[in-house]
Amino acid sequence: MIYLDNAATTKPHKEVLDTFVQVNELYYANPASIHEAGVTANQLLARARDQVAQILNTEAKEVVFTAGGTESNNFAVFGTAHASTHKGKHILTTEVEHPSVLEAVKRLAKEGFEVEYLTVDAKGVISLEELKQKVRKDTILVSIMHVNNEMGAIQPIEEAAHIIHSQSRALFHVDAVQSFGKLQVSFNGEAGPDILSISGHKIHALKGSGVIAFRKPFSIVPYIVGGGQEFGLRSGTVAVPQAVAFAKAARLAVESMDAQYKKYEVWQTELRTYLQHFGNEIHLLSTEFGVPYILSFSVRGLKGEILINALQKAGVIVSTSSACSSKQTKTSHVVEALHVEQDFKKGVLRLSFGMQTTEADIAAFKGAFEQVMKQLKGEVVG
Ligand SMILES: Cc1ncc(COP(=O)(O)O)c(C=O)c1O
Known part of the structure; x- marks a missing residue:
């Protein structure tokens, strides 16, 4: 996994x-x-x-x-x-x-x-x-x-x-x-x-x-x-x-903090560019002013748990916006505080990297996400 x-x-x-x-x-x-x-x-x-x-x-x-x-x-x-x-x-x-x-x-x-x-x-x-x-x-x-x-x-x-x-x-x-x-x-x-x-x-x-x-x-x-x-x-x-x-x-x-941070920055940039391919189906919650080791985004009209289960089947483990709110059905207080559009409130995914994350993991996520979007949305990367 x-x-x-x-x-x-x-x-x-x-x-x-x-x-x-x-x-x-x-x-x-x-x-x-x-x-x-x-x-x-x-x-x-x-x-x-x-x-x-x-x-x-x-x-x-x-x-x-x-x-x-x-x-x-x-x-x-x-x-x-x-x-x-x-x-x-x-x-x-x-x-x-x-x-x-x-x-x-x-x-x-x-x-x-x-x-x-x-x-x-x-x-x-x-x-x-x-x-x-x-x-x-x-x-x-x-x-x-x-x-x-x-x-x-x-x-x-x-x-x-x-x-x-x-x-x-x-x-x-x-x-x-x-x-x-x-x-x-x-x-x-x-x-x-x-x-x-x-x-x-x-x-x-x-x-x-x-x-x-x-x-x-x-x-x-x-x-x-x-x-x-x-x-x-x-x-x-x-x-x-x-x-x-x-x-x-x-x-x-x-x-190893500085070296790790540089690695996370590369992945954050890479994934932000990748997600642009899905156009207005994706809303980014994380901004470029935040830390590079957390990337939160939302998929229009989909529930976080559906996305998480589909990604898990494809071999990738991620969370909804936070581990503690993921078992609750109500929208997280952070998502509410950010005034996220209604269509994007439910489908928040959070990717977070650590010292053991590798470039291969990032590539695997991209492959899995593409597959999941195709399956759930009929979406093809342009
Ligand atoms: C910002 C923040 N504060 C506090 C905690 C709680 O830490 P712990 O799980 O060690 O009790 C967490 C855990 O998710 C966290 O993300």
């Missing part, structure tokens, strides 16, 4: 899996134990944390291992909001965030926080003017994703950081789940985010691994309480093998 669904999840690298198995076999002791085996496990954990901290340009004690992007996002939202009520109750986010942010702020709204949503334009990008107008003295949290998982729009994080930090005391949280390892993601003083969420399974590490990282010590209420592990911020015996595997995958991704 040709796998072009890397924004949903990636296949773990062989060497990352080997590391995971080895740490499980040899260094399975609890890193909080004071015997020698525990100390060794703790040293491995510390090394993994140092490596991640270095990549993110922060101190090791600001890196907390979590079970993934959802947990990191929930922690960022609840943890900062509940720690900041003395400063205000105003929260800003965007209408195109991942549900792990949107559902969390919805819950806060029920608790009495005031939540406002920034709109996006047809390119999926927020307006800095709107941000300027909406950030207030009593804003306590602004949560803006770096790269949108459904169509690849990149948000202007640096410019947003400048506005947020100059107009308020709010913490700036960035969901970097779809950008880490592919774009430059790190702390940069006041010119960048305060909190970052990262997920392991999007960078060829294991599912159930991730990181929340802080620019510096902030007041934040722990989200999972218990034995006080992870500097008291995330209780529970630390999953050392996941953490070590995460650090390895992170290093591999960052080391």
Whole structure:
């Protein structure tokens, strides 16, 4: 099967899996134990944390291992909001965030926080003017994703950081789940985010691994309480093998980031040109201003699941706009936010590339798609 669904999840690298198995076999002791085996496990954990901290340009004690992007996002939202009520109750986010942010702020709204949503334009990008107008003295949290998982729009994080930090005391949280390892993601003083969420399974590490990282010590209420592990911020015996595997995958991704990006750019351009052959049967949701490793488009009048099944029969795996909305029948909130024409709302396909994608996969997709369009639409490439 040709796998072009890397924004949903990636296949773990062989060497990352080997590391995971080895740490499980040899260094399975609890890193909080004071015997020698525990100390060794703790040293491995510390090394993994140092490596991640270095990549993110922060101190090791600001890196907390979590079970993934959802947990990191929930922690960022609840943890900062509940720690900041003395400063205000105003929260800003965007209408195109991942549900792990949107559902969390919805819950806060029920608790009495005031939540406002920034709109996006047809390119999926927020307006800095709107941000300027909406950030207030009593804003306590602004949560803006770096790269949108459904169509690849990149948000202007640096410019947003400048506005947020100059107009308020709010913490700036960035969901970097779809950008880490592919774009430059790190702390940069006041010119960048305060909190970052990262997920392991999007960078060829294991599912159930991730990181929340802080620019510096902030007041934040722990989200999972218990034995006080992870500097008291995330209780529970630390999953050392996941953490070590995460650090390895992170290093591999960052080391080859530029070369991978160039590869994705070639494929994005190639596929955009290819799709032009289908004329007005296709509507592109991804723009050339977005990331090159996500390409979302819609086929007129067809349902996403029909296209996905037909492509699967032809040997190619892709998603509808997002893996989590693909099982739901309602149009995704991102597609709604982009004001996509009615005819194109249902048939959204998302192709997403990863470090293991090859040129042959792209060629295979083109062959399969042509076959599917012929079959479903009687369409012949001109
Ligand atoms: C932008 C974004 N944020 C958060 C998440 C959630 O990450 P996880 O699956 O690790 O919980 C995802 C996963 O699809 C995502 O794409």
